[in-house]
Amino acid sequence: xxxxxxxxxxxxxxxxxxxxxxxxxxxxxxxxxxxxxxxxxxxxxxxxxxxxxxxxxxxxxxxxxxxxxxxxxxxxxxxxxxxxxxxxxxxxxxxxxxxxxxxxxxxxxxxxxxxxxxxxxxxxxxx
Amino acid sequence: xxxxxxxxxxxxxxxxxxxxxxxxxxxxxxxxxxxxxxxxxxxxxxxxxxxxxxxxxxxxxxxxxxxxxxxxxxxxxxxxxxxxxxxxxxxxxxxxxxxxxxxxxxxxxxxxxxxxxxxxxxxxxxxxxxxxxxx
Numbered sequence: 001x002x003x004x005x006x007x008x009x010x011x012x013x014x015x016x017x018x019x020x021x022x023x024x025x026x027x028x029x030x031x032x033x034x035x036x037x038x039x040x041x042x043x044x045x046x047x048x049x050x051x052x053x054x055x056x057x058x059x060x061x062x063x064x065x066x067x068x069x070x071x072x073x074x075x076x077x078x079x080x081x082x083x084x085x086x087x088x089x090x091x092x093x094x095x096x097x098x099x100x101x102x103x104x105x106x107x108x109x110x111x112x113x114x115x116x117x118x119x120x121x122x123x124x125x126x127x
Numbered sequence: 128x129x130x131x132x133x134x135x136x137x138x139x140x141x142x143x144x145x146x147x148x149x150x151x152x153x154x155x156x157x158x159x160x161x162x163x164x165x166x167x168x169x170x171x172x173x174x175x176x177x178x179x180x181x182x183x184x185x186x187x188x189x190x191x192x193x194x195x196x197x198x199x200x201x202x203x204x205x206x207x208x209x210x211x212x213x214x215x216x217x218x219x220x221x222x223x224x225x226x227x228x229x230x231x232x233x234x235x236x237x238x239x240x241x242x243x244x245x246x247x248x249x250x251x252x253x254x255x256x257x258x259x260x261x262x
Contacts, residue, residue: 032220038209042206048258049256053190057186073173076165076169080166083162087163116177
């Protein structure tokens with residue numbers, strides 16, 4: 001008996017997912033930010049509808065626009081990774097399949113995020 | 128081994144197919160579906176950004192796809208999914224505070240979500256075509 005923690009200490013603040021309300025809360029915080037960011041994104045895309053390469057390139061090269069689109073992508077990816085985790089945990093009950101899908105989902109979000117941010121950086125800083 | 132047999136013998140709570148479909152339930156299902164669609168929709172956004180950062184040629188290819196009838200159909204669906212998930216999300220944030228959870232109010236909110244998302248989608252596309260100088 002090297003473990004000196006009482007059983008109550010080990011489970012306090014933790015739900016069945018071993019992380020308490022952390023998942024719920026992060027999903028909500030991202031959602032609140034996305035209300036503003038998605039409305040900006042919609043307005044941005046509407047204003048560029050039918051625009052040619054030069055116009056779109058110039059619009060995305062503006063620091064504020066690049067910042068807002070970058071935030072939309074990043075916060076959106078955090079939100080959707082948490083959401084997809086919920087879907088996977090609800091429907092996939094075989095543990096190894098569950099783990100594989102969760103890992104693939106994380107990879108997907110990181111790749112989409114890094115690619116988008118890289119593109120935005122190149123657009124703003126690359127001239 | 129014992130874990131599997133125990134799980135198989137355990138009674139399951141009834142799922143979707145046993146309940147009568149009501150607006151709040153339908154909006155909950157659609158919220159999850161639109162969320163899943165938006166998940167993969169980010170590929171389109173990433174493609175658009177990478178194309179714009181790569182070259183005029185790459186951008187024109189992406190633009191041609193988004194401008195085709197299939198591309199427009201996908202973007203129309205993307206717009207609706209985004210707006211529906213946005214309104215549904217706001218509804219969930221309201222419910223998180225414990226407000227408007229009564230039977231009549233929650234049903235009204237569910238109806239407002241579907242009607243609002245369709246109306247806003249139409250408005251966004253009208254604004255989009257106006258920005259293009261279509262009117």
